[in-house]
Amino acid sequence: MFFDLNVPIKKTIPRQSTGKKGKQAASEPAVNWVSAEIAAVEERIDLLIHLGYTVIGLSQTVNKKVDAKTHVNVLNQLVAQLRERPGIVYLKRLNIILDQDSEKGFGLINANVSLFHTYDLIALVPTTHNTFSLACLTHSLPSPLTAHIISLPLTLPRLPYHLKHTLTRTAIKNGAVFEINYVGALGGENDASLVEADAAENGPAAKRNWWASTRELVRVTKGKGLLLSGGVVIDGDLRAPRDAANLIAVLGVAQDAAHDASTKTPKSIVIRAQTRKTYRAVLSEAKVVVPGEATSEKTLKRLREDSQLAPIIPTKKQK
Incomplete structure (x- = not known):
């Protein structure tokens, strides 16, 4: 069973209507997916299944902060309209890009627990040292708002923070994993939301940056606590799970650890993420x-x- 927990989904969210005093309307606006958009997503899922993936994580990306008044989960209605495929599991994932404005708070508060419960996975993309520390030390602890995935901006010219052993070991000990999106190794196109938020770059330079940053991540983590995902926007950049595992094996990751990065590790993350909806992370x-x-x-x-x-x-x- 192979996992791809980062399949970017781009959808324009309609603006909510306001009341007389500028307050947000109580009802959530409907997200209408046209047949062409559904067909494009279906085609990508068919290709992922052909390559050997059985668990597919559809991801939605927000920048800086999740505002409960304006945020809309565009994946709920999308998953409801997708064709059922025996043996294939769809997961809903939320990516939060953290920058300097996010240091004061990015929406992961108890008042928004019901909002985040609509997602199966929560991932943080820190772009500053403070947000990286928060992701590793605070938001990896078991709670209803735990972010089990820390996705690093590996295609930037230089990582905006130093990967300290204490921070990475603490995050892994708490149950979090560090995500590697193999699209950067191919020089493929990244998610437009990441590029707009200065959390990713495209082009040949991004490919060179990915190899250098990922090598540093592998060195600090010693090949442990790594999650291998796609992050692919264009279908031509998709790769089979074993081919993707060979990419990080070139960086010094053991063959068994590279295989676990797309099988055993994501499976444990999906199971552990279910504890967000239980009392104090109790499964049974x-x-x-x-x-x-x-x-x-x-x-x-x-x-x-x-x-x-x-x-x-x-x-x-x-x-």
Whole structure:
């Protein structure tokens, strides 16, 4: 099972109507996807499936801050209109580009929890040292607003911050991963939203920058906690998962780690991202065993076989 958790989707969001005093309307504006736009997305998904991907993350990008009054999830209606394909999973992802204006806050607050619950994945694209520190130390901690993916602007002429071992190790320890979009290695076109926000560049120079920055990322992380995605805008830049793994293997990543970057690691991220919607990142539902009610040996044996209760059900020797 191969994952591509970054398939950029571009859609113009209509402006919301305002009331008499300039307040935003209570109803969310409808996002109308025309048949041509749906057909283009369907064609790209068919190509991804042909290359071997089974889990596809459709991504929406916002700049600086997520404003609950104006933000619209354009992926909800898109996924609802896509053709069902057996064995294929669609995920909704939100990318937040962080710059100097985002240092004061970029919308990841408790008041907007319901807004972020409509997305399966949250990714941060830090472009300053302060926002990079926030992404690694604060927003990687388990919470309803955890951002499990930190996507670095690898195609810029120079990374806007130094990749410190303490920051990267802390983020990986907290369960976050650092994303590598292989589109930069090919010199392909990046997402227009990233380019407009000065978080990515296009052209031959961007290709050279990608190789230098990714080599530094691999050195600091020692090949651990890496997520390999596409970030591809043009269908001609799409590559099969094993071909993409060979790209980062050239940089010194072990073959098994390069394979895990598009299989095991994204799978764990998708599962871990589900904990944003649970209490304190608890995946399973807690079960209470009242002493005295389960007295028979058969009942105790059945409870001991339950992996969730095995550590707290004493055996005869423990008694």
